[in-house]
Amino acid sequence: MDVKIFLIALLFVAILVTATLILTGYFKKCMHGNEKQGGLSEKEKDKTKEHTTNQQKNETKTFQEILPTGVVSIKSNKIEFKAYIDVPENWNKKCVILVHGLGRSHEVWIKDGTVKDLKKNGYCVLLFDLPLHGERGKMKTLEQLAYIILQGSKDIVNAANYLKEHGAKEVYIISRSLGSIVTSVALGNGATIDKAELLLAGANLTYLYEYGAITSNPKAKSEMGKWINTPLVKEIDPLYKLPKYTGQVHFHCGKKDNVIPPKACQYAFDAATSASERKLFWHDRGHSMPKDEYIDEALDFFGAPLPSVSENMTVKNPVYPTPSSPEPGEPPIFILFVLHIEPKLVHGEMDMSSRQTLTEYNNVKNELLWLMNFADKENVKMTGLFNGWYMQLALRQNDLSHLSTFLSKGHEIGTHAHNICYNSTSDKWYVCPSNPDQWFRDAKIAVDKVLSAVGKGSNRAMCAMFPRGQYQNECSLMSKYGYDIGVGNRPEIAINFFDHIVWNPWRPKCINDYDHSLEEDFNTPFVSIDHRAQIGSSTSHGVDSTVKTLKRQFLMVFLEWKVREVYDFEDKIWTWGVVHHPNYGSRYNNDIEQFFKWLNRYFINVKTPKGKIIAVYSTASQIADVYHKWERKHPGRSSFSYVNSDPYPYLTEFAKNKLSNSIYQTEVQYSPNIVLFILTENSGKKLIVVWNKNGTNIKIDFSSYFTGVTKVNVCRPWGACYTRPVDKIYVGDLPLLVEEP
Template sequence: MYWLRDTALAHGAKLTVSSNGEFMEFVEDFGDQELIKSYLDAGFNWGTHIHPLWRRDRHDWVLETPDVSEEIVRRIWQDNTNAVNSIIGSENNYGVAPYQCAQPLLVKLMNEFGFTIETALTEPAGILAYENFGHYPWNPFHPSPEAGKFLKECLNQTQYILIPHYPQLEPNPGPSGPRSLGTNQKYFIMEYIEWLHWQRNNLPAKVWVFGIATHDCYNNPNRIYIETMLSWLDENFIGKKIPTGEVIAEYATATQIAEEFLQWEAEHPGMSSFSWEEGQPYPYTYSDMPRLLKNAEYDCIIDISETISCYKFKKDNSSSTFVLWSWGEEQIINFSSQISGKVRVYDGKGNESLANSSNLKVGKEPMFVEDGNPPTIFIQRPKGHLYIFGRDIFPTIFGNTIIIGDITVNVNATDNENGIEKIEFYVDDELKEIIREEPYEWLWDEKIAWKHKIKVVAYDKAGNTADDEEEVVIFNIIGKEKSIEV
């Protein structure tokens, strides 16, 4: 906790801290009340982390299941809040992670305890957001009291607002997706791209939020990631302005965000900040962006010119996706230092085209660029010879391919940009085998006779494809059927 405080102060970052009741008992045990005071003196927030634990005695907290009675739920809230209040001696205006509380009861208890802010997303809400958006919501909102409507806004619910932020920054994934440094950097840039759309098009102002979390028990092994994230934000975004003068991002506590949000609401009566429920379309502009950047992590900034921004993302299959835009008029650039030959260009809204990387048009709208060069593939064997039980006997007079018995189909496939993802083997357009590593070969051994067509399809790691075919005459009366594993 000392390291976290000092690191935040060094970067000018704002901390919004929450703790459960027993944590505060340990604070007393170790005489660390002054540590808590130093957080508050620095202008940081401190609230209640409402884990499903109620207090039987000092350091004797009982863990409950999520389906307990309302009476027990209320005691959980009361015991944790009392313990926090006994140490901080100041306003305790928000609750975090009330897993054990259904939505209608949540509104009721937020009212009873005077909580006006919920930070983070409960696990069901986080999973719902990740599975449908590929990221968390980018705006605070008033959560609906309707059961199961975790991401729906209800403007009549005025007791509290939800300020979304991502879970623990760490290399390990969680139920609501990856949590790595590169993933969180990607999430920030995705939100930055959406925010820029609103600025370019003079859309109504909104409050935009991005946050990451750490737990005291996971702090130490993840310090390098936290430090790197803050340094990266400082260097590229915090306090920095876009050419039209708007500041990209500033650090803020939950209370500061809530105050700004309430001011925004007063200026935009009846306007929803964010709302989504299952069955509705993607709630932001670039509906294809989550798919294009799925399983990708931020890699680096590509320095092209002062008037063009370019970010590189690496996917877990080693392929790359670049996001570019111009700060001025449309420009033509040579992008062949990153991808040579053809590139596939996406607008993030479902449209795509092919372009030449040495003559790439970059406009004000973001463009997502990937390798557009297909791999090369050709069937090495069988090819124009007579084969008997796999043995190459001699070339045929007219170059026909004749096979007696089984045969191993050998394929040569290469891709200079991203590498080969997989090779599919077909007979008469029926998929027979998938090979993902060299050597790219398949033993064709089935009961079959007369004329047939072998087809092979290569996929590179950017999704480009190429194929080759060979017409053969085959006689194999003792072969075996084989099922494939996709």
């Protein structure tokens, strides 16, 4: 074993020694022909530019026509080498080049399952043998190692060009040990590689000369000493090549590596000063890097393929379809807390002069005062929608100060119109289901009088209780009475269709057709904002809105929002809301406190690594105003539209289905930046939703949460899943769903 370690160390030193000797002219006879040394020639750089043009010309072709699966021959510095390309059926137009280490061949990536994992996630792979490795011969003398580095780096440059001119939109690379040295040279010499995953990398040959494994080998150190202090070392040292690379690069290094000491890896990381992103991951290992140590992080780094819009979303507006180009700057999720001040009818009437009505008024007022105090502490915004009876009594008693304070604190007052009308002769509110015009009129008059009396507020928001699916008159009435916001005016319809509320403001069609009640109509004069039923109740409106259900329901919209934020996929306006009825008094106050404190702790004003805020509290008018700006920015673009039996209208149906069929249990603060949201699926399996809010990929050991298993299923929100060791799950900016197998 000692002899084997010695030989490996000796070969590594020989790489560095021989490379410099070649550059000084010692081993020209060992080189194949009279190839140029160092970086790319001007001719090669011009050819690289041509590849970009050729790629653009090829974009109209299918990948089967332009990128073959099988063995191809690639020209590189007057030499042809064989490469093995494997294109999966679900190709995402991204390819990964795999570069092996010293004494190995391309087959190592097949045997350890790396190729399988990459293909499963939609990546094509390109494998090749480094010069004098595998099918390209055998290294006979140490002089040939420099040829391996120099020719190998050119091979990488030309392999990347080949992929891009044959349809790959992005090219990534994974390399190990000697392969990482070769790759570093290629990156510095202009290889068109977008992201690089360098395993067991190192830089600063002078440091390696003094402190690396060669210090125990006098012969090797003597050979290295002939050139280590000459200017020529700059041609082969990653320390001088990596600063030229402007793409994204991640380094994985061993804390116990005695071949490439940890400090040499740190030098490599520090050298990548021009990289648009650079990260360094330390592993408690020597000079080895098994697949399970890095593959999860690599997949997250490369970004698993998003489902295409054409396959997973129904574009309702063909004039202005969902854009294919990125749109950075996803707005936050606007959280709407709605209050419904309901009438309390006795035998279909509410007598405004009765003691019972006055008692009801005082009970509602006390709850409003509690809510304002709660909102002050938790910074929550409320939209209060009042039936006319409450406003009438407030005016009659000149009891307006609490309503004025409500508005002064940034909350909003609007109208809630049940199917009741006011009879001024009898001074009673009564049920009048066939006269919606009077519902609107009587409720609006009372609310407008209060707003006029307090001298503030604008009555823009209306929730009218039409029979579900019977909305033919809604547009004309909303327009007639000046309402431009419909709040919760399509109650539970979306929940019945796909198990959650609509996550975007939109203009719904006014039609007497339940199946088309969520269909978009740009001519509708108001904006609709959906929300869930009574917070804390398991039966209100026939749905469950208990706190545990609200938590998993909010996780649904968060996962959808986060995927779009990570990938800059089409900015939209996002909303999520819930209602409370002050008529219930304090029955649900504990639920209100519990849920909104949960939101505040994990989502409200929390920033992503891109600096985007996840969620904020807003009133209905604030949401509508933001939506109107979005409409002006994107004229004619669909915000949301759905007809019963359409495909699911969002990207993350997989996550939605998982959460719909689960029960929320608890959350665990794993670290300051990582929270585990723990659920139990209906099947009994444990499910954990997790992400790292600072964006760094962190390895987490889930063993204590999944007892008795060695591997778990790890899924991205849209359903790209793979099996990983339970103690080695990399968690980063993109949320993951981790479940028992």
